[in-house]
Amino acid sequence: MSEPAQSNTVDYAALIQAVAAGRDRAAYAALFRHFAPRVKAWMLRAGTADTAAEELAQETLLMVWRKAGLFDPARAGAATWIFTIARNLRVDLLRRETHPSVLLADPSDLPDDPEPADRMLVALERDNRIRAALTTLSPEQAEVVRLAFFQDKPHAEIERDLGIPLGTVKSRLRLAMVRLRGLLGELA
Amino acid sequence: MITHHPSDPTVAAYAAGTLPEGLALVVATHLVACPHCRSLSYALDSVGGVMLEDLSPAAMAPDALDLALARSERPMPSPSVAPSANPELPPPLDRCSFGPWWRVGAGIRWRPLRIGGSAWAGLLQVAPGRSLPRHGHDGPELTCVLRGAFKDSDGRYTAGDVAEPESEDDHQPWVDGTEPCLCVIASEGMRLRGLLGLAQRLLGR
Numbered sequence: 001m002s003e004p005a006q007s008n009t010v011d012y013a014a015l016i017q018a019v020a021a022g023r024d025r026a027a028y029a030a031l032f033r034h035f036a037p038r039v040k041a042w043m044l045r046a047g048t049a050d051t052a053a054e055e056l057a058q059e060t061l062l063m064v065w066r067k068a069g070l071f072d073p074a075r076a077g078a079a080t081w082i083f084t085i086a087r088n089l090r091v092d093l094l095r096r097e098t099h100p101s102v103l104l105a106d107p108s109d110l111p112d113d114p115e116p117a118d119r120m121l122v123a124l125e126r127d128n129r130i131r132a133a134l135t136t137l138s139p140e141q142a143e144v145v146r147l148a149f150f151q152d153k154p155h156a157e158i159e160r161d162l163g164i165p166l167g168t169v170k171s172r173l174r175l176a177m178v179r180l181r182g183l184l185g186e187l188a
Numbered sequence: 189m190i191t192h193h194p195s196d197p198t199v200a201a202y203a204a205g206t207l208p209e210g211l212a213l214v215v216a217t218h219l220v221a222c223p224h225c226r227s228l229s230y231a232l233d234s235v236g237g238v239m240l241e242d243l244s245p246a247a248m249a250p251d252a253l254d255l256a257l258a259r260s261e262r263p264m265p266s267p268s269v270a271p272s273a274n275p276e277l278p279p280p281l282d283r284c285s286f287g288p289w290w291r292v293g294a295g296i297r298w299r300p301l302r303i304g305g306s307a308w309a310g311l312l313q314v315a316p317g318r319s320l321p322r323h324g325h326d327g328p329e330l331t332c333v334l335r336g337a338f339k340d341s342d343g344r345y346t347a348g349d350v351a352e353p354e355s356e357d358d359h360q361p362w363v364d365g366t367e368p369c370l371c372v373i374a375s376e377g378m379r380l381r382g383l384l385g386l387a388q389r390l391l392g393r
Contacts, residue, residue, distance in 0.1 A: 025257060032256050037245030044246055054249055058256060065260045076230070080237030087205040087236060091212075094305075130234045148197075149204045149239055170197045177196035180231050 010034070012078035013071070020068035032061050035079075039086045046090065056093065060086040077127040130180065137176050144172040190222050192342070192349040194330060199225055203232030210301065210309030210374035214330040214350065216280050217372055221348035277311075278334065281372060286311065294318070301372075309374035314338070316369075319362040327376030329353060336369030338362060 012034065018027035036057045043053035063085045071081055134142065147161065159166040194202075194215055201207040202215040219226050249255075272282045287300040287310075295315030303309055307327075311334075314320055320338060331351040338345050340361035345351055353359050363369040 025260070028260065029253060029257070032253055035240075036248050036252060036256070038240050038243045040248060041243040041246035042240055045243075053246070054252070057248065058252065058259070061256055062259050065256075066264055076233060077237055079241040080234045083236035083240045084233050086240070087203075091205045126231065127234050127237060130231060131238045134235065134238060145200075145235065146239070148200050148206070149236055170195075173197040173200055174195075177200065177228070180235070181196075181228060 013073040016064065016068050016071045016078055016081070017073070019065060020071060028065055031064060031078075035064070035082050036061050039082065042083075042086060043090065048090070052093070056086065056089055059089050063089070077124065080127060133179055137179065141172050141176040141179075144169055145176050148173060189346075190218075190224070190348040192345055192351060193222065193225055194218060194350045194352050195354075196228070198328070198330070198352060199228050200232055203229050203236065208307035208374075208376060209303045209305035210307030211328060211330050211376070213280065213284070213301070213303070213309055214332045214372055214374045217278060217332045217334075218348060218350045220279050281311075281334075295368075296320075301374075307374050307376045309372065311370060312373050313368050313370045314363045316363050316366050319360050320369075320371075329373070329375035331371050331373045334370045334372060336367040337364045338369050338371070339364045 010030070012031060015024075015027040015031050018024040019031070039060045040053045040057040043056050044050065048056065060082065064082060067085070071078075075081075076084070134145070137145065143162070159169050162169070198207065198211070198215060202212055202219075207215065219229055273285060274282050276282075277284075285302045287302060289297050289299045292298045295318040297313045298310055299313075300308070300310040312320065312331075316336075329352070331345075333345045333347050333349050335347060337347075338361045340351065340353075340359065342351070344364060345361075351361070
């Protein structure tokens with residue numbers, strides 16, 4: 001959890017759009033340097049072995065290169081879009097023997113919701129407000145949310161890890177979600 | 189009008205990618221139909237993005253960027269558009285692979301979904317007036333109605349609604365109205381009784 005401030009100075013969404021518009025390799029290199037090590041860190045925290053985490057980070061950024069044209073800054077911020085790609089690749093990896101890519105479709109597979117004319121502002125606002133909301137969660141709520149996202153663990157295992165009852169895990173997650181929902185309500 | 193939603197922790201586990209495949213499929217089916225839960229799932233994607241952004245970077249291999257640039261030169265594989273195997277079903281079920289329909293009792297048909305992971309899933313079609321198989325819960329269970337309606341002690345469920353029973357008590361919903369009720373159902377530990385329970389055991393689940 002370091003370097004949050006300096007990363008905000010680079011417009012990664014614009015870099016993705018540069019890749020989409022002109023196959024801009026310099027922009028791609030900048031995206032790779034910033035995001036590949038973070039995707040790898042997420043995979044490692046989720047319990048993926050080092051080689052697989054490195055490969056998943058490579059795959060994620062390759063998808064960023066290939067799917068840059070589908071990136072819509074009005075729908076999601078750069079980090080959010082890349083997170084969904086990384087997550088879906090990881091889910092696919094875990095399910096490769098069966099039928100990959102069906103269940104966790106890209107957000108672009110979901111129906112378009114009517115959004116206000118300043119949709120761009122809304123996506124940016126959402127990311128900023130969610131960042132702010134996460135800092136206002138109680139340490140216990142934040143820990144449950146972090147564990148839910150960082151570890152490939154059902155809630156029952158989080159229960160064992162934290163030594164708190166499953167009901168408490170769920171109620172903390174619920175409280176965290178109520179806060180998020182409240183913020184979304186303000187954005188609507 | 190959707191009135192029953194999966195619980196917030198379930199949507200969170202879906203967004204984090206940690207929900208077992210069968211349960212994730214039911215949530216995905218609901219998300220396609222429910223703008224309310226879609227907006228929560230987008231918010232949770234943003235949580236993932238914020239967390240990703242704030243992570244301390246892990247060192248990549250020294251030649252990682254060269255490798256990435258070399259890979260980016262390779263021709264893009266032509267996108268494989270999965271044929272819609274079941275056009276009569278809503279997405280993402282239309283792209284899924286199912287086994288054959290099984291008649292598992294008077295007015296009840298069951299069609300298992302071919303999936304991996306710790307949960308099992310399938311389609312259940314129940315005739316009007318019939319009860320869904322009586323069952324208890326020793327693991328999470330999610331049901332999304334595709335057509336028709338059923339009722340249980342928590343209310344009436346129509347297309348798009350999700351039932352996520354919280355208690356471990358035996359649960360026996362019944363089909364409401366004149367139309368058969370078609371649902372997609374997934375569970376990690378549901379114990380079915382009666383004929384469907386037998387089918388469950390025959391199918392090795």
